Amino acid sequence: MIWIVNNCALLILGTIAGVMGVSFYLRNSSSAGNIRHYMLFYGVFSALWCLSYAVLGVMQDISLCPYIRVVGLIAIDSFLMNEVFLATEMAGIGKRASVIIRISAAVISIIDLLVFSNREVDIFVREDGYTRWYANSEIQFGRSVHNVYEVLMFLVLFTLAIIWLKKTRLKRSRKFMLYLFMANFSLLFFTIPDTVFPNFGLPGVATSGIGGAVCTIVMWYGAIIANSFNVSVGNITHRLFDFIEAGVIVFDTDRHIAIMNAYAENHLSGEKREKLNDLFNISEADISHMFEKGANEIYSTRLWDKKGEKAYSVKLNSVKDTYGEPYCILMVFADITEEIELADKFAVASQAKSQFLANMSHEIRTPINGIMGMNTMLIDELDDGNVDDARKYAMNITSASQTLLSIINDILDISKIESGKMELIPVEYEIFSVLNDCYNMTLSRAEEKGLRFEIDIDSSIPSVLYGDEVHIRQIINNFLSNAVKYTRAGKISLRLKELSRKGDNVELSVEVADTGIGIKKEDVGKLFKNFTRLDEQKNRNIEGTGLGLSLTEKLVKLMGGEINVESEYGKGSTFSVKLSQKIVNEAPVGNFSDQYNEFVNQKKENTNVIDIHDASILVVDDVEMNIQVVKGMLKKTRANIDTAYSGEECLDKIAKSHYDIIFLDHMMPEMDGIETLERMRKQDNSNTDTPVIILTANAVVGAKEMYLEKGFADYLSKPIRRDDLIDMLCRYLPKTMINVPSIENPEGNTDDNAVSIEAESEAVNAGKSKSLEERFSVLDTKTGMNYCMNDEEFYVEIIGTYVENDKRRLIADTYAAENWKDYETYVHALKSTSLNIGAVELSEHAKALEFAAKEGNYDYIRENHKKIYDEYSEMLDKLRDKL
Ligand code: ADP
Numbered sequence: 001m002i003w004i005v006n007n008c009a010l011l012i013l014g015t016i017a018g019v020m021g022v023s024f025y026l027r028n029s030s031s032a033g034n035i036r037h038y039m040l041f042y043g044v045f046s047a048l049w050c051l052s053y054a055v056l057g058v059m060q061d062i063s064l065c066p067y068i069r070v071v072g073l074i075a076i077d078s079f080l081m082n083e084v085f086l087a088t089e090m091a092g093i094g095k096r097a098s099v100i101i102r103i104s105a106a107v108i109s110i111i112d113l114l115v116f117s118n119r120e121v122d123i124f125v126r127e128d129g130y131t132r133w134y135a136n137s138e139i140q141f142g143r144s145v146h147n148v149y150e151v152l153m154f155l156v157l158f159t160l161a162i163i164w165l166k167k168t169r170l171k172r173s174r175k176f177m178l179y180l181f182m183a184n185f186s187l188l189f190f191t192i193p194d195t196v197f198p199n200f201g202l203p204g205v206a207t208s209g210i211g212g213a214v215c216t217i218v219m220w221y222g223a224i225i226a227n228s229f230n231v232s233v234g235n236i237t238h239r240l241f242d243f244i245e246a247g248v249i250v251f252d253t254d255r256h257i258a259i260m261n262a263y264a265e266n267h268l269s270g271e272k273r274e275k276l277n278d279l280f281n282i283s284e285a286d287i288s289h290m291f292e293k294g295a296n297e298i299y300s301t302r303l304w305d306k307k308g309e310k311a312y313s314v315k316l317n318s319v320k321d322t323y324g325e326p327y328c329i330l331m332v333f334a335d336i337t338e339e340i341e342l343a344d345k346f347a348v349a350s351q352a353k354s355q356f357l358a359n360m361s362h363e364i365r366t367p368i369n370g371i372m373g374m375n376t377m378l379i380d381e382l383d384d385g386n387v388d389d390a391r392k393y394a395m396n397i398t399s400a401s402q403t404l405l406s407i408i409n410d411i412l413d414i415s416k417i418e419s420g421k422m423e424l425i426p427v428e429y430e431i432f433s434v435l436n437d438c439y440n441m442t443l444s445r446a447e448e449k450g451l452r453f454e455i456d457i458d459s460s461i462p463s464v465l466y467g468d469e470v471h472i473r474q475i476i477n478n479f480l481s482n483a484v485k486y487t488r489a490g491k492i493s494l495r496l497k498e499l500s501r502k503g504d505n506v507e508l509s510v511e512v513a514d515t516g517i518g519i520k521k522e523d524v525g526k527l528f529k530n531f532t533r534l535d536e537q538k539n540r541n542i543e544g545t546g547l548g549l550s551l552t553e554k555l556v557k558l559m560g561g562e563i564n565v566e567s568e569y570g571k572g573s574t575f576s577v578k579l580s581q582k583i584v585n586e587a588p589v590g591n592f593s594d595q596y597n598e599f600v601n602q603k604k605e606n607t608n609v610i611d612i613h614d615a616s617i618l619v620v621d622d623v624e625m626n627i628q629v630v631k632g633m634l635k636k637t638r639a640n641i642d643t644a645y646s647g648e649e650c651l652d653k654i655a656k657s658h659y660d661i662i663f664l665d666h667m668m669p670e671m672d673g674i675e676t677l678e679r680m681r682k683q684d685n686s687n688t689d690t691p692v693i694i695l696t697a698n699a700v701v702g703a704k705e706m707y708l709e710k711g712f713a714d715y716l717s718k719p720i721r722r723d724d725l726i727d728m729l730c731r732y733l734p735k736t737m738i739n740v741p742s743i744e745n746p747e748g749n750t751d752d753n754a755v756s757i758e759a760e761s762e763a764v765n766a767g768k769s770k771s772l773e774e775r776f777s778v779l780d781t782k783t784g785m786n787y788c789m790n791d792e793e794f795y796v797e798i799i800g801t802y803v804e805n806d807k808r809r810l811i812a813d814t815y816a817a818e819n820w821k822d823y824e825t826y827v828h829a830l831k832s833t834s835l836n837i838g839a840v841e842l843s844e845h846a847k848a849l850e851f852a853a854k855e856g857n858y859d860y861i862r863e864n865h866k867k868i869y870d871e872y873s874e875m876l877d878k879l880r881d882k883l
Helices: 002-027 035-058 062-091 095-116 140-167 171-199 208-227 233-243 262-267 284-296 337-384 387-418 431-448 469-485 521-526 548-558 592-608 624-637 647-656 673-682 703-710 722-732 757-775 781-787 792-804 808-816 820-837 840-855 858-882
Strands: 122-127 130-135 247-251 257-260 299-304 311-320 326-335 427-430 452-457 462-467 491-502 505-514 562-568 572-588 616-620 640-644 661-665 692-696 714-717
Touching (some): 002 035, 035 130, 035 208, 062 122, 062 130, 062 140, 062 171, 062 208, 130 171, 171 208, 247 262, 284 299, 284 326, 387 548, 427 469, 431 462, 431 469, 431 491, 431 592, 469 505, 469 572, 469 703, 616 624, 616 647, 624 640, 624 722, 624 820, 640 647, 647 661, 647 673, 661 673, 673 692, 703 714, 714 722, 757 781, 781 792, 781 820, 792 858, 808 820, 808 858, 820 858, 840 858
Parallel strands (some): 616 640, 616 661, 661 692
Antiparallel strands (some): 122 130, 247 257, 247 326, 299 311, 311 326, 427 462, 462 572, 491 505
């Protein structure tokens, strides 16, 4: 009876173990790792083991038993080898060690197989209808080898298992180990009747197969636990489902939502979540279309959420069973709202860019057309000898060129800001000076149009602030110039208020209001767009490019301020900005009107009579005549004037003496003004705080910022005007040095020589200009006199200096040596000195040579040098005759 149970157990357990091993292998086909392979071998070898031992038990023909046992032995040795292989892999003992152990296990298994498969090792007998075996006492060797083999294999197996146990920190690995121990102890238990009994003269019974099968079943269970954490698509699908940054919705075949992943749950709103249109903005018809299309192929579309705020790219496809019939429909979607917005923005930007280029070329072409047209007319007039008309056209060309230049400057400023290259240059500045200049610039234009101009300044505002003065002026002037442009009657006003003060910062509000044409509500949003002009038809007679406000807004933003517009169409507008500035001097600016009146009076006084006999001034210029001009203009101020004719000489002088102000020419041969200042600042001298004013004939827009950046206090453009020169002195000399005689006593109480130049020169002018004009008919004496304070004596003196300072040799030598850098400097000097004496045409020609030298257009120089040189010679001869 017991043998029947044993055989049934072998057959049943062997079959179960086999099926388990094979099915584990098949079900885990997508897993990484080798566990499934080991389980397959566990199953196959234990099934073979059980089967062969079951057959052995019932085998009637004793002679066949040794052969059946060999089959069983193959299964046993392979089974044990599989176990050792599994343990070497799990123990992580290093590649070399594991290869050695595996090869050794294979070798001893083969030895065992060869030795123990000897048919004489055991004697098979049939007892009670069942096969048993006894050890053959004559051949003990085979059985001993087998015993040693088994002991060795289990030793290796358990040693590796202990190493593995020590190494692993993972609970799931430890658990798998526990199963390995349990499995092998049960195997050992079932091998006792089989292997151990015959050693003690007892009959061996075929039970070990049961041990193999039990071992496999226990290992199978352990492997399921271990394998559930193995890297496989199956194991990570669940996590993936909620982890991916995309929505997944699974529909049943009735198109009802069956499952949603976390992303879909979180991103889609909708109280009901049963059907697609509970979550997306989609019609029933479109749903049908989608599902029909998605049934056989991947269907892609774009859907918006219920609120219409988010856009999703959607893919839909059905999942089919093995019969090709759908059992669910899978939908994945990703949020593409940002991409759509970006694409829209890009389209708008690209359209704006094309629009910008189209507008820009239009705006630039207009003044260029004007310039070209005027020039043609100018040439005609010159051919006809109509100097007056020619002058008129030339003036128009200048004005069109100025318009062109200001458009280009605005465009450059805008593109500088847009490309992030515009830098703010903060400086200390007096708020009164800014307001005063803006007021002055606008007042005359407002008066021309018959507009009142009111100014209301909060008197408590700190007088000296720190910020980007140049751009603050630009902002206020843009508002004021628009206010004048777009107001036909009534008034414009400028208001400056202090909003708040925090630490050493003050927040200001600048407001420009007008009673002009106003702006329609719907147009306010368009105001700050490049090239946008409103009511174009109505405003066609008002000049403008539509860049001013756009630039203003960008500048305000760059300064961290805020811009605002309030307007009523037909009634007027108020433009305002809020800006925060640093306080340098808290002393209040005071009453603007009083100060303005004082300024106007002071200006009158300044330009007429100032006495600065305590001031020492250094004038640096390589052109003697320019120095003469400055000296002449300052003669009556009694200032102590020192001169230097080069950068080097200037550096020598400042090393020895202190000056209260330095006028430094820009264009000088060898060391120019900028380099001189740089060296001056590095050199140890007593002039580190002395303001240095640059004298330049390059007074283009933006030049001032460039010079300020280089460290100059200010700049004066050549030919110098006396008023400007005196203004500079008043601005930069210490106030204590300036003595202003009272108006009642224009002779001055400190100085008899400080007389009213203007009064005197006007009288001189009235009486003598006629004869002057006749005497110097080659010159535009009006221009010349203007630069010489209308002082005929001084003018003649300056003409004398011009003649004495004959630059022909220098010009000719640099031309011959093709030393274009110095050539440029000399013709540059010729340009400004000629204009100074009223040789306007020669000045223009010299300017053309200077530009050609600057741009490297040497062909132009070669073509024109001789002509202009001769013109210069002729001018010198004629002037010499008249002196
Ligand atoms: P523009 O060079 O045309 O004056 P702006 O950028 O300064 O360019 O202004 C853009 C447009 O805004 C103007 O063309 C005008 O239609 C409108 N605008 C600006 N300021 C005023 C104002 N004070 N009153 C009415 N309309 C104004």
